[in-house]
């Protein structure tokens with residue numbers, strides 16, 4: 001049976017506020033994290049885990065938000081190790097394990113672009129590791145017309161099939177098409193061409209369940225956008241294992 005006392009310190013009730021913040025084990029993890037200062041400066045008047053969580057999140061830039069969430073995940077993971085496997089992970093182990101796990105994740109930016117004169121469109125995808133280093137990219141040309149949202153959804157679909165085909169299963173696919181991403185996450189039936197594509201994306205993303213599809217703002221998706229645009233201009237499509245010049249300046253940013 002899972003007891004209600006905190007598995008990490010065996011003294012207090014296991015509530016989120018305790019487990020992730022006031023527990024001495026959590027404090028030891030935060031102490032060696034990148035967000036130590038923000039955690040130490042948590043205002044005393046915060047009253048719940050949710051308030052604390054959003055307060056800290058608001059203090060951090062994108063990179064350190066990842067450290068914050070990574071540490072939360074690590075604390076939870078070590079708690080499970082104690083409860084289910086009867087082991088006693090240290091704070092150092094917790095942080096290094098969480099860091100290693102996070103580093104296995106890849107991000108794949110996707111986009112679509114049109115050549116209305118030639119009645120064709122292209123999709124592109126750029127895969128990077130957790131640190132933002134380039135790994136591989138791909139563009140492909142599709143003949144015929146499509147709605148913008150259809151082309152965007154096709155780009156996501158192609159990225160999902162491609163990534164799964166390469167054997168990666170910890171991937172976040174990022175698209176700047178909110179319409180497509182929302183439709184993929186929705187369960188509402190849609191029998192249009194667009195609906196069929198987004199349903200296929202949903203099916204592909206479900207197994208393994210560690211594939212995520214996220215909406216990002218346009219300016220954060222410049223690599224994929226520029227990759228597709230240049231591929232259409234040069235009528236050159238395919239896979240590249242080295243950073244194409246069309247996106248090298250953005251990748252270096």
Ligand SMILES: [Zn+2]
Pocket residue numbers: 006007008009010011012018019023024025
């Ligand atoms: Zn505790």
